[in-house]
Amino acid sequence: MIEDIFTGIPLGIFLSFLVGPVFFVLLETSAVKGFRAAMVFDFGVVLADILFIGVAYFSSYRLIQTIKNDPAIFIFGGIMMLTYGIISFIRLKKVSKKIDEIPVEELIKKNYVGLFFKGFFLNFINVGVLLFWFMILITIGPKLELETSRMITFFSTVLLTYLVVDIGKVLLAKQLRSKMTPANILKIKKVISILLVIFGLTLMFQGWFPSDQKLVKKALEKIE
Numbered sequence: 001m002i003e004d005i006f007t008g009i010p011l012g013i014f015l016s017f018l019v020g021p022v023f024f025v026l027l028e029t030s031a032v033k034g035f036r037a038a039m040v041f042d043f044g045v046v047l048a049d050i051l052f053i054g055v056a057y058f059s060s061y062r063l064i065q066t067i068k069n070d071p072a073i074f075i076f077g078g079i080m081m082l083t084y085g086i087i088s089f090i091r092l093k094k095v096s097k098k099i100d101e102i103p104v105e106e107l108i109k110k111n112y113v114g115l116f117f118k119g120f121f122l123n124f125i126n127v128g129v130l131l132f133w134f135m136i137l138i139t140i141g142p143k144l145e146l147e148t149s150r151m152i153t154f155f156s157t158v159l160l161t162y163l164v165v166d167i168g169k170v171l172l173a174k175q176l177r178s179k180m181t182p183a184n185i186l187k188i189k190k191v192i193s194i195l196l197v198i199f200g201l202t203l204m205f206q207g208w209f210p211s212d213q214k215l216v217k218k219a220l221e222k223i224e
Contacts (some may be wrong), residue, residue, distance in 0.1 A: 001150070001153055004144060004150050004153045004154045004157065005153060005154075005157045007140070007143075007154060007157075008153075008154045008155070008156075008157030008158040008161065009157060009158075009161050011136070011158045011161075012157065012158040012159065012160065012161025012162040012164075012165065013161060013162075013165055015158065015162050016161070016162045016165035016166055016169070017165070020126065020199060021081065021122050021126070021195065021196050021199045022045050022119070022122050022123055022126075024192055024195050025041070025118075025119075025122060025192055025196075026038055026041060026042060026045075026119075026166065026169065026170065026173075027169060027170075027173040028173075028188050028189065028192050029041045029115065030169070030170040030171075030173035030174050031173045031174065031188065032188065032189075033115075034174060035170055035171065035174055036112075037112065037115055038170040038173070038174075039166075039167070039170065040112045040115045040116050040119075041115045041116065041118060041119040042119060042163065042166050042170070043116060043119065044115070044116040044117060044118065044119025044120035044121075044123070045119040045120065045122070045123045046159055046162070046163065047116075047119075047120050048119070048120045048123035048124040048129070049123065049129070049133070049159060049162075050159070051124070052124075052129055052130045052133045053133050053137075053155050055130065055133075056130065056133040056134045056136075056137045057137060057151065075203075075204050078200045078201065078202070078203030078204030078205075079200065079204065080125040080200070081122070081125055081126070081196055081197075081199055081200030081203060082196075082197055082200030082201060082204065083200075084121075084122075084196055084200075085193045085194065085195070085196030085197035085198075085199075085200055086193075086197060088189070088192075088193040088196065089190060089193035089194065089197070122196075126199075126203065127203070128203065140154065
């Protein structure tokens with residue numbers, strides 16, 4: 001059990017520093033809306049991870065093959081993320097025209113339920129996250145002898161470590177909150193929207209050019 005815990009800690013740290021849409025939105029949420037809002041967002045992200053781990057653990061070989069070989073799944077996820085980014089940017093463009101009339105409180109208002117589902121949604125539509133957990137399961141599973149108790153210990157350690165490191169990131173980002181004027185908040189939100197568009201396009205390209213998925217495929221082929 002101790003060995004499984006020490007195996008999971010480095011992976012949790014690595015996962016927390018993976019640069020993706022969730023990484024940037026988490027920091028933006030902390031800087032603009034504060035610690036509690038950022039953690040609610042992060043809990044949504046973790047829920048999606050738990051769901052993906054469950055799918056990876058209980059899914060059949062046929063499902064793994066379908067995800068591995070079907071580029072449409074990547075394209076669909078990319079379109080969803082791209083659309084979300086574009087809509088967010090357009091809304092911010094409209095808001096920026098009357099920026100002087102908007103109080104800071106309006107820009108940083110907190111909808112905790114919305115933030116939770118935002119975190120879940122951003123992680124869930126990224127099919128690469130599901131493939132990541134498949135790859136981890138295929139690589140680590142045999143070493144854990146596929147024992148349910150050991151698997152639970154390992155993945156719980158990974159996610160707990162991920163959350164602990166994220167708390168550190170959130171606290172650091174929170175230090176910028178004093179500089180959050182309406183203009184600065186809008187600039188940050190626009191940058192995040194553009195990044196979401198870029199990540200969405202990247203996900204779509206993975207579907208259009210399957211050769212970019214060779215590393216994941218090689219890992220998945222280990223179960224054949």
